[in-house]
Amino acid sequence: MEQEEDRIQDLRSKATELFLRKEWKHSIDVYTELISLYHDKISNPHQKNLEKLKKSLCLALCNRAEARLNLQDFAQALKDCNEASRVENTHFKTLVCKGKIWLSLNRYALALECFKEANLDNHELENSEILNLYLDKCKKFEFLSRTGALDVSDWVVNKFEGKSPELAEYIGSIEIKKSEISGRGLFATKNVDCGNLLLVTKAVAIERAIVPESSFEGAKEQAQLDMWKSFIDKIMECIKRCKRTCDLMCRLSNGENEDGLEVLDIDMFRPEAVDSRFCNTKIDDKEKLLNILDVNSLVEELVSTKILGKYNDVHGIGLWLLACFINHSCDPNVRRSHIGDHVMIHATRDIKAGEELTFAYFDVFSPFRDREERAKAWGFVCKCKRCNLEKGVCSNQEMMEMEMFLGKGVDNGGVVYRLEESMRRWMVRGKGKGYLRSSFWQAYTDVYDSERLSRKWGSKIPMMENVLDSVVDAVGSDERIVKLLMRGLKRKNGHKGNGILEMEKAMKLGRGLYGKIMKKQTLKTILIQLGGN
Numbered sequence: 001m002e003q004e005e006d007r008i009q010d011l012r013s014k015a016t017e018l019f020l021r022k023e024w025k026h027s028i029d030v031y032t033e034l035i036s037l038y039h040d041k042i043s044n045p046h047q048k049n050l051e052k053l054k055k056s057l058c059l060a061l062c063n064r065a066e067a068r069l070n071l072q073d074f075a076q077a078l079k080d081c082n083e084a085s086r087v088e089n090t091h092f093k094t095l096v097c098k099g100k101i102w103l104s105l106n107r108y109a110l111a112l113e114c115f116k117e118a119n120l121d122n123h124e125l126e127n128s129e130i131l132n133l134y135l136d137k138c139k140k141f142e143f144l145s146r147t148g149a150l151d152v153s154d155w156v157v158n159k160f161e162g163k164s165p166e167l168a169e170y171i172g173s174i175e176i177k178k179s180e181i182s183g184r185g186l187f188a189t190k191n192v193d194c195g196n197l198l199l200v201t202k203a204v205a206i207e208r209a210i211v212p213e214s215s216f217e218g219a220k221e222q223a224q225l226d227m228w229k230s231f232i233d234k235i236m237e238c239i240k241r242c243k244r245t246c247d248l249m250c251r252l253s254n255g256e257n258e259d260g261l262e263v264l265d266i267d268m269f270r271p272e273a274v275d276s277r278f279c280n281t282k283i284d285d286k287e288k289l290l291n292i293l294d295v296n297s298l299v300e301e302l303v304s305t306k307i308l309g310k311y312n313d314v315h316g317i318g319l320w321l322l323a324c325f326i327n328h329s330c331d332p333n334v335r336r337s338h339i340g341d342h343v344m345i346h347a348t349r350d351i352k353a354g355e356e357l358t359f360a361y362f363d364v365f366s367p368f369r370d371r372e373e374r375a376k377a378w379g380f381v382c383k384c385k386r387c388n389l390e391k392g393v394c395s396n397q398e399m400m401e402m403e404m405f406l407g408k409g410v411d412n413g414g415v416v417y418r419l420e421e422s423m424r425r426w427m428v429r430g431k432g433k434g435y436l437r438s439s440f441w442q443a444y445t446d447v448y449d450s451e452r453l454s455r456k457w458g459s460k461i462p463m464m465e466n467v468l469d470s471v472v473d474a475v476g477s478d479e480r481i482v483k484l485l486m487r488g489l490k491r492k493n494g495h496k497g498n499g500i501l502e503m504e505k506a507m508k509l510g511r512g513l514y515g516k517i518m519k520k521q522t523l524k525t526i527l528i529q530l531g532g533n
């Protein structure tokens with residue numbers, strides 16, 4: 001008897017020590033042994049001090065839940081909390097832990113209930129402050145997940161200082177449908193204005209590495225490889241722990257026979273999707289997993305790191321469910337940006353209900369043949385509208401010659417002039433013009449950005465504003481377009497500020513570029529800064 005007491009005392013001290021040292025895995029093992037001893041004692045009909053024992057059991061369960069929460073083993077953590085609640089109905093610590101689990105699972109309303117209940121049972125001032133923080137967070141997240149009304153102005157204004165803003169997940173007016181491009185895609189279910197948010201989702205797993213630009217090629221490659229390896233390990237941990245993630249991942253494309261893939265109900269991706277919707281699938285085949293990751297993982301690209309406020313040397317790779325249903329197009333209508341571990345998808349132009357959402361997997365401001373190569377590296381032949389149109393035009397000998405001149409140090413005014421002449425002769429109109437101008441973007445920028453070339457070619461080629469309009473119409477907003485426009489405005493208007501109409505146009509482009517996640521004034525400041533660089 002005494003020995004048993006000593007054992008319990010021993011385990012309790014050890015578990016507490018490990019817990020405080022944040023050695024979660026080890027602490028879980030010790031708590032498990034301790035919990036089992038408590039169970040034995042409680043089930044003994046002659047046991048005395050039953051109430052005290054139950055309190056100890058409740059605390060051990062709650063601490064194990066907290067350790068499991070830290071390892072993101074949410075299902076097991078919830079089980080512990082539920083058992084602890086059965087032992088003691090309104091245990092403050094259990095309620096707070098359960099609230100934190102629901103928060104991690106993006107179940108904001110449920111989390112709010114737990115924190116409210118904990119608040120009723122709380123008499124400590126210190127706890128009140130923490131609880132109030134959680135209560136505010138739940139309310140904010142619940143509102144965000146319903147409305148997508150995100151505002152990161154303060155963080156941007158503070159030059160991305162400190163922790164990135166905490167985001168809630170948000171699924172806007174979108175659905176998964178069969179795509180004419182390939183397999184399945186994401187589609188708008190309502191008309192969407194340029195800049196509106198369509199999706200905010202947290203990565204299943206993400207891995208980042210610092211790869212200095214100045215490193216040797218070999219060192220860079222090794223760092224990328226190490227990053228991939230750790231990323232794969234993290235994903236394997238996730239699918240081991242979570243039946244839902246594993247099942248959803250199994251349903252992602254591995255790049256083969258996409259048209260035969262099942263069209264999934266978007267509700268499966270909502271936090272409230274019930275567990276019975278998911279199968280106990282296992283990905284035993286590592287090659288299959290690698291193929292899935294290869295096709296669906298995204299890198300945090302340079303453009304998005306601007307929003308993240310990170311340095312260029314930081315590289316990241318992650319998997320974001322739902323976002324990975326978005327097909328590539330060389331005339332995309334949405335854009336992604338990364339904040340912390342979340343990816344946000346917003347419209348870069350007005351989108352009609354029923355339109356497929358597409359973003360660029362690679363730079364679309366490049367000639368057809370370059371893009372063809374990039375798509376090949378991704379493992380597909382691009383079937384977007386722009387490629388279908390350019391495929392015909394670009395097989396033309398004249399076009400091939402123009403492509404060859406690009407970036408060869410020739411006077412790009414000549415390239416622009418020739419392209420505009422050819423488009424007139426070939427009767428390329430509407431979007432087609434914007435497509436080809438985007439393909440020869442480098443040449444247009446060189447001319448419009450140079451006083452000398454602008455003077456030389458100005459009367460022979462279209463005005464910059466007209467070209468920019470057609471490029472935006474073809475490929476949506478892009479930082480380079482905004483930069484060129486703002487620099488042009490600055491040249492025209494000096495430092496006195498810009499005309500109202502012109503600034504309004506720039507603001508629309510800015511919303512397409514960053515999304516409506518910044519206050520008007522913040523966006524204006526950024527745009528003016530862009531023009532200054």
Ligand SMILES: C[S@@+](CC[C@H](N)C(=O)[O-])C[C@H]1O[C@@H](n2cnc3c(N)ncnc32)[C@H](O)[C@@H]1O
Nearest residue numbers: 182183184253296324325327328380381382383
């Ligand atoms: C991240 S998945 C996109 C979702 C996928 N269509 C599905 O059904 O799950 C990427 C894969 O979609 C296909 N894909 C995406 N954009 C494409 C495009 N423009 N043309 C042809 N195939 C494309 C390619 O097979 C690519 O490897």
